[in-house]
Amino acid sequence: LHAAEEEARVVILNGVDPYLPAYLVMDSAMRASLATYSTRRVAFFSEPLDAQRFPVQVLEPEFVALMTKKYHALRIDVVVAVTRPALDFFSRHGEELWPGARLVFHSVARNDIDLAKVPPNAIGVVARRDIRGTVDIARRLQPDARRILVISGASELDLVLEREARDVLSTDADTASVEFLSGWPLPELLVRVAAEPATTIIVYLTQFRDRDGRPHIPGNVQRALSGASAAPIYSPFETHIAAGAAAGSVESFEETGRFAGEQVRAVLDNGPRAPGRAVLEVPSRCVANARALKRWSMDERRLPDGCEIRFADRSYWRENFWQIVAALAVIVGQGLLIATLFVQRRRRRVAEGESRKRYAEMTHMNRRVAMGELSASIAHELNQPLGAIRNNAGAAEILIKADPPRLQEVAEILDDIKRDDQRASDVIARFRKMLQKAEFEVKNMDLNNAITETVRLLDSEASAKEISLRTELDPRLPEVSADRVQVQQVILNLALNAMEAMHSQPANRRVLVIRSARADRSEAEVSVTDTGPGIPAEMLDRVFEPFVTTKASGMGLGLAISRTIVEAHGGHISAESSPGGGAVLRFTLPLAPPRSA
């Protein structure tokens, strides 16, 4: 007898990729059944051959060498061979690699076993892959089907299965036409199944590889097919039902795994004397996918009795009555709450509407006041081109009366008149734009351009007040997201304020600089710097409050309104004293989101 304290070692030799869903289910079920095994601790060693993607023959010498190196000093109790390539590998090398180890195999089709090659004391859980049963279920669901389409792959395992299917379906040839799509690449398959009439029965076996050698995960192929197919798809594999096949006669992978685990356990318990060459079967049964049945509009009552319907939502009412009642109570309660909130929201919206209206009125009024302050210089601005037009007209009058009339000069004069007229119109347009009562409209805008235009409104006033007005604009400033007129209004307010502040300075010390710069990743900043007396420290925080003013005249509303506007844009405004005397007022605006290309 083996020493009870010695651990049992089990090598799991998987012929394909052990991470495919079916093998994960089987593997974890097997390990779970062995976990309860209390006599000995079980250590698992996992060796994937992945024969679907890497042909065994090519790699065999290296793989054998690797196995020899790994296991030459390790006694192995059981080798679990999963799928046919693993079984074949064990037949060839098992004896030398793992001497004395017993073989337990599963996931091999019953009619695919060459029993002569299987070691005498092996135990196998064979797979039925009930293609017949699956086709029978299909025919029950679609009694009028006259056409059966079988989809399979081009790998060795695929071909074994396909051969089996050809065999099984030979009896159907009398009642339906049977067509095999062997190893078709997925895109072609999808086009084909999408064009198939709904009455066709499609049986999907497996596709580990297509005829171009492209490897696939069979479950993913199923998923793609069920998404595209116009006709229902059936499969003898449990995982394919989950991936969207309508129904099939399937063996439970979990059951298979558990069953295999029990065989391993029996071997470990009984040691070398355990009976061998037992070939066992897991029963297959009907499983259907309720969603898939619905998708292809099939009546589940046609399914054989006792067919397990998975992914159904309909028994919900029955099973969860009280939960549903509770949920409904919550929903009703929430409904009432929402209704209450809705009423409140409407009230708030009315209030917001009013406050928006007041905001619009207030900003408009402020613009009118600001433009009023500029009216004298705007009149001046306007009188320049008007004066020029008058002079030119007078000159033209004289030149036309000359003998001979000096028409060439008159033509030049007319050109100049047009230009001056345009200039006057521009002045009026700028003026009018600021006076318009416009909706608050946030758009992407060029901040530098807005500053330049505001400066043109201010130029004349600055020159009247003998102020040197300069701009320093960051040419790489991105667009900001703001209402253009209101941004100009803020600049206007700050600039007029600064001009007023410099009133008492000697003429050569009146400098007003408007700068633009990028504040950070998300904001741009405009600053207005003057050379006035500055703002007393105790006033710095208060200058943006309404009716607070450091000026002799004015209501102190310009800065308060500016703050309201800037904050309505999501920016902020601040005042500080500049080191050289004078004040700096700055505000920020959010940058426009980058334009998608």
Added chain:
Amino acid sequence: MAAPGIVHVVDDDASWRMSVGRLLRAAGYQVVLYESAEQFLKAATIDARGCILLDIRMPGLSGLNLQQRLLDDGRQTLPIVFLSGHGDIPTTVLAMKAGAENFLTKPVDTEVLLATVSKAIERGREGRARRERLDEQRARVAALTPTERKVFDLVVRGKLNKQIASELGSVERTIKWHRHNIMEKLQLGSLAELVSLAERLGLVGANEPPNGAPH
């Protein structure tokens, strides 16, 4: 119209400057354009006949500054017509007090502009003639002999020949003779004219006579 004179246009607004230049040239004037007061100070030959059309509001030296500068330098010999985009009363008053010829608001009616310029040039011409006459007379006074000059100063202070003779240590007859020569040289006919001239030249009661007796 024979060479009506030069109009100096000082205005920073290019299109206004050009248009007024064009109008005045069409009306037969010679025109010189300046885009700033500084440029005018540098370039203008002030003694030419004509007038200045001066914009009130300009960057740098304003029109009023320029007027003041010309007054300070004693160069304001050309009449100044001020122009403004909009006339405000305080500015107008300042300009007129400093001797401006006129004050116009843009846009200016063509007739008014031409009439004002013409009148300003005329006034300039009169002023110039007056100044020339005075200069001439000042030159004549300067050409008197030292003794004649002493006699001149005492005469315009109302001294009698006898008093003058005693003051200068001379005799009445010699003083009479000097007076006769003075009237000849200054081309004057009467004592009243002599006193009026002295007043115009600022020689009445101002300084003591250059070589005044030290008593």
